[in-house]
Amino acid sequence: MLLNAIFLLTSLTAVALAIPAFDLFSLNASVKGRLHTTQPLALPCYLSYSNGTTTQTNVPNIAACAEISTQTSNSSFIADHPGGYITSNFGICQTTQQGCPLGVADQVLQTCHQGNVPSYYVDVREPSDVAAVLAFAHETGVPIVVKNTGHDYKGRSAAPGALALWMHNVQPPIQLTPDFTPEGSSAPVGPTLTYGAGQGFQGIYETAHAHGMMAIGGTSPTVGASGGWVTGGGHSALSPTYGLGVDNVMEMKAVLPNGTYVTANRCQNQDIFFALRGGGGGTFGVLMETTSRVYPELPLQHATIIAPNLDLVDGIHQAVSLVVNNTEQWSADGWGGYMAAGVKGVGLIFIDMITPKLTLDEAKASMKPATDFATALLPNLSVPITVEIKTHANYWEYYNSAIAQSLSKQGVGTGVAMASRLISTQNFATPAKKSQLIDTFTTYGGFGSVANVYNAMTRAPDPLRAITPEGAYQNEGDTYEPNPEESFWGKKNYERFLAIKREVDAGNVLTCHQCVGWDEGDGRFGCYPQVR
Ligand SMILES: Cc1cc2nc3c(=O)[nH]c(=O)nc-3n(C[C@H](O)[C@H](O)[C@H](O)COP(=O)(O)OP(=O)(O)OC[C@H]3O[C@@H](n4cnc5c(N)ncnc54)[C@H](O)[C@@H]3O)c2cc1C
Ligand SMILES: *[C@@H]1O[C@H](CO)[C@@H](O)[C@H](O)[C@H]1NC(C)=O
Ligand SMILES: *[C@@H]1O[C@H](CO)[C@@H](O)[C@H](O)[C@H]1NC(C)=O
Ligand SMILES: *[C@@H]1O[C@H](CO)[C@@H](O)[C@H](O)[C@H]1NC(C)=O
Numbered sequence: 001m002l003l004n005a006i007f008l009l010t011s012l013t014a015v016a017l018a019i020p021a022f023d024l025f026s027l028n029a030s031v032k033g034r035l036h037t038t039q040p041l042a043l044p045c046y047l048s049y050s051n052g053t054t055t056q057t058n059v060p061n062i063a064a065c066a067e068i069s070t071q072t073s074n075s076s077f078i079a080d081h082p083g084g085y086i087t088s089n090f091g092i093c094q095t096t097q098q099g100c101p102l103g104v105a106d107q108v109l110q111t112c113h114q115g116n117v118p119s120y121y122v123d124v125r126e127p128s129d130v131a132a133v134l135a136f137a138h139e140t141g142v143p144i145v146v147k148n149t150g151h152d153y154k155g156r157s158a159a160p161g162a163l164a165l166w167m168h169n170v171q172p173p174i175q176l177t178p179d180f181t182p183e184g185s186s187a188p189v190g191p192t193l194t195y196g197a198g199q200g201f202q203g204i205y206e207t208a209h210a211h212g213m214m215a216i217g218g219t220s221p222t223v224g225a226s227g228g229w230v231t232g233g234g235h236s237a238l239s240p241t242y243g244l245g246v247d248n249v250m251e252m253k254a255v256l257p258n259g260t261y262v263t264a265n266r267c268q269n270q271d272i273f274f275a276l277r278g279g280g281g282g283t284f285g286v287l288m289e290t291t292s293r294v295y296p297e298l299p300l301q302h303a304t305i306i307a308p309n310l311d312l313v314d315g316i317h318q319a320v321s322l323v324v325n326n327t328e329q330w331s332a333d334g335w336g337g338y339m340a341a342g343v344k345g346v347g348l349i350f351i352d353m354i355t356p357k358l359t360l361d362e363a364k365a366s367m368k369p370a371t372d373f374a375t376a377l378l379p380n381l382s383v384p385i386t387v388e389i390k391t392h393a394n395y396w397e398y399y400n401s402a403i404a405q406s407l408s409k410q411g412v413g414t415g416v417a418m419a420s421r422l423i424s425t426q427n428f429a430t431p432a433k434k435s436q437l438i439d440t441f442t443t444y445g446g447f448g449s450v451a452n453v454y455n456a457m458t459r460a461p462d463p464l465r466a467i468t469p470e471g472a473y474q475n476e477g478d479t480y481e482p483n484p485e486e487s488f489w490g491k492k493n494y495e496r497f498l499a500i501k502r503e504v505d506a507g508n509v510l511t512c513h514q515c516v517g518w519d520e521g522d523g524r525f526g527c528y529p530q531v532r
């Protein structure tokens with residue numbers, strides 16, 4: 001811990017020395033005045049501000065502070081702020097515990113620290129802004145980081161003392177192309193949507209719907225569709241039928257680490273096209289635009305089955321086995337979304353899923369084991385259950401349903417330590433495998449300062465790791481995943497990603513924690529506590 005703190009201070013000092021005022025002046029000119037200092041979101045609530053180099057008095061702004069206090073779980077509000085982090089622990093320097101949190105008692109009397117919030121940002125509007133920052137970083141060694149919405153669960157869009165490329169305002173009008181032809185190709189690929197790096201799913205869904213189309217995306221309105229989501233893979237409730245985000249991408253435009261602006265697709269710049277679709281964000285280039293396939297709207301069946309209690313110990317085992325027993329069939333039936341069994345704070349059983357493959361009657365038949373299970377529990381439960389299976393005219397209607405809207409707000413504005421595993425068909429292949437999975441889930445568990453939480457979190461899935469060799473989803477994986485190369489990408493893919501990384505950015509001008517080719521000693525990781 002002490003070592004980390006010293007390390008951090010050193011890196012901050014280095015940064016302060018590395019950016020003489022005249023350099024900033026010329027950088028600012030080359031990005032047309034779009035360079036700014038980044039203020040922590042809650043700064044208006046404090047009397048004192050330490051920007052990483054100097055502590056000075058700050059004049060609190062009571063009205064602004066009051067407004068911020070009402071918006072702490074509003075992902076749009078946080079994403080609109082260059083210093084805002086939706087997973088709030090990543091705005092704080094977790095090695096020194098210094099930050100600028102909201103809602104702390106006697107807050108006004110304390111000091112707002114820059115923490116893990118980058119010192120400067122460029123409000124990127126065009127590829128030349130990115131090229132100028134990359135050239136500046138090459139010249140000066142100033143650490144840079146790519147930030148879009150700040151949703152990342154692993155903090156990969158924050159870094160102490162850094163200069164951020166803030167992508168959130170790259171939002172040109174979204175374009176629907178009825179039959180898109182990738183550059184350099186003669187074969188059209190069908191209908192697509194083209195959207196900028198800062199675009200969230202809200203605008204994408206809305207535009208698609210206005211054209212009778214549906215896009216494949218996440219539940220949250222603000223997750224960066226053309227940022228971390230797609231570069232990390234991108235799952236959707238519709239993925240069992242239509243594939244992941246990366247499967248639907250037809251073209252991407254990106255600024256490479258050497259400043260070259262390229263159009264990548266299956267016909268040209270194939271390596272970078274491969275790397276940007278799953279190799280992870282903030283590593284291979286700065287994505288400016290994505291073109292993805294969209295599909296004609298169709299009715300969806302929507303199942304919501306919730307028994308919120310957790311007081312039936314017996315019921316937990318039953319709920320887990322229900323889910324394990326039925327997963328293969330539900331997957332074949334096209335169900336996608338959220339499912340939990342025996343989880344604290346969630347309930348005995350929680351299913352909220354949609355499918356485009358079934359009629360309403362087929363959907364009811366498919367979900368019968370779950371509805372029967374929940375209904376049978378009813379007399380034993382102290383609070384009401386929800387059992388509902390209904391048809392939505394289209395994805396837009398589902399997306400606007402109360403349950404989908406409430407799910408999209410989960411975890412926003414709070415500190416999150418997450419871990420996950422991918423469970424593949426082989427885990428369901430035999431009754432013995434299913435029992436093993438059920439036993440592992442029902443004995444899972446255990447969670448207290450920051451490092452302790454990470455410590456518990458990174459170890460909790462070990463029993464599950466032992467039986468799920470396929471790995472984990474990088475965007476929702478453990479911040480301290482052991483052997484991330486193997487886990488997030490697989491050896492063969494990782495080798496290709498690493499070869500591409502070495503070709504385009506051997507010096508790691510772009511990098512992030514547990515990203516392809518990362519160097520653990522890089523000062524940008526000074527706010528990650530040592531856990532493993
Ligand atoms: C409330 C919530 C709901 C979520 N729902 C889903 C879901 O349904 N499905 C799913 O798959 N994931 C989901 N996620 C996880 C999500 O995919 C990741 O958090 C993802 O990293 C967010 O990307 P971003 O661009 O919005 O965030 P940021 O934190 O801004 O960036 C994330 C990473 O991408 C890099 N990056 C951002 N923009 C660019 C760019 N233009 N070029 C290159 N690199 C870039 C950053 O450097 C960083 O490494 C959810 C997360 C939250 C907090
Ligand atoms: C960059 O220039 C703009 C416009 O002149 C100015 O508002 C801004 O404060 C400058 N940024 C820095 C860091 O000096
Ligand atoms: C911090 O504030 C001091 C005093 O205003 C200023 O000289 C310095 O450049 C600032 N540092 C950063 C990283 O903004
Ligand atoms: C959330 O923030 C956005 C962007 O600042 C704002 O337009 C919206 O009204 C806010 N929502 C609520 C419920 O306050």
Ligand SMILES: *[C@@H]1O[C@H](CO)[C@@H](O)[C@H](O)[C@H]1NC(C)=O
Nearest residue numbers: 312313314315318377379380
């Ligand atoms: C529900 O209550 C009945 C009757 O008391 C009991 O037989 C049954 O085991 C209970 N179910 C669970 C899951 O606790």
Ligand SMILES: *[C@@H]1O[C@H](CO)[C@@H](O)[C@H](O)[C@H]1NC(C)=O
Nearest residue numbers: 318319321322323325369431
């Ligand atoms: C799951 O399947 C096993 C093996 O067929 C069976 O014993 C168990 O009762 C099933 N559980 C549920 C909740 O249906």
Ligand SMILES: *[C@@H]1O[C@H](CO)[C@@H](O)[C@H](O)[C@H]1NC(C)=O
Nearest residue numbers: 256257258259260503504505
């Ligand atoms: C930039 O990098 C790409 C990919 O490595 C390379 O093809 C291109 O020639 C480079 N451009 C310049 C100007 O160096």
